[in-house]
Amino acid sequence: MNWFEKLNQYFPIEEMKSQEHMETLLKEKGDVYHKDEGDKHVLMYAEFPGFVFIDYVYVSSAARGEGLGHKLIEKMKQKNKPIILEVEPVDYEDTDTEKRLKFYHREGFTHAKSIGYSRRSLATDEWSQLEILYWSPEDANEEELFEQMKQTYEEIHTYKDQTFYGKSYQPVDEVLKLDEKRRPDSMLDTFEQKD
Template sequence: MNNIKDVPVPSYYRKLANYFPAHEMKHAHQLQALVEDVPYYGLMETGEYLVLYGDFAEFLFIDYLLVNRDQRGSGVGTRLLQRLQSRNIPILLEVEPIDPNDVDTKKRRRFYERNGFALAQGVQYEREDRHGESYTMDLLYWSPSQKISDDRVLHMMTTVCRRIHNYRAMQFYGRIPAQPEEVLSLVR
């Protein structure tokens, strides 16, 4: 049996790691195991974009979405989201809070808002990175029919934590990084 350190890092992981903050990145081999072993976890990669997502019966979860740098602003991301929205089930994703000192956070938020996503204002989501440093993520959702309640967003994100973020977590982190009862809460 191969030692986990001997397994090469997939090319899609390197692309994501060059764009996303380190604290938002899963362990390379956890992500690879999700892609290769989990039937509800998908990877779509073209010359224009890369998306990794959880495909559950009741909703989709966008784990990572990356439009190649030379394709940004051309409508590729919108067409991709429209393709996912055509499934006619809610879509959930995490995005960093807007940082006034980081124009990219504002651009990402505007992109999702232009494509019909709304902030789940009543759900707080705070995790720790690999080094135990706390960070907050906002949860955005899109629904084909109506506003989604905070309770439903919490339920969907609990599923994501258990079935994606914590997938084989003890093997890769030596701990459970996204225990729903600890990282998610309703703000009333």
């Protein structure tokens, strides 16, 4: 099974980029978009001058318990830049969503409470809401994170979208919203309160 098939089996269709999209990013934006692949993992990420965006992390079930996910996140933390990623809100019928949030909480990630993020999938035409998590070597400012997410959306997520999907994603201002008063219930908040 190649790296794309591994990701495709693990992530919901509405979150997946096409293989052509990712291969083009690796080829045409190779200074920014990267693939870290091994027998038991696939990590796709974008590294910008001021931050890292983790696009996909896949760890084989055969490697669970070996600390491989922790090692991959540590490798990203060594870059000494804020790390941003998107996760699905917890779905109690899908235990993987809760496991993912617990994992990122253990790794020191925080929920960006003022950033709202919902987009229409070009694969399914359905709207999905995602939560933004971040880790920062210094105190991160959510306004800066918001600008970094906008940059990621415009330079990575929607890169040549018309070419790959035959239509375009929504404009960034329809997808990402910054609201200082927004305090959504997040599973991550629940984990933070338990500590």
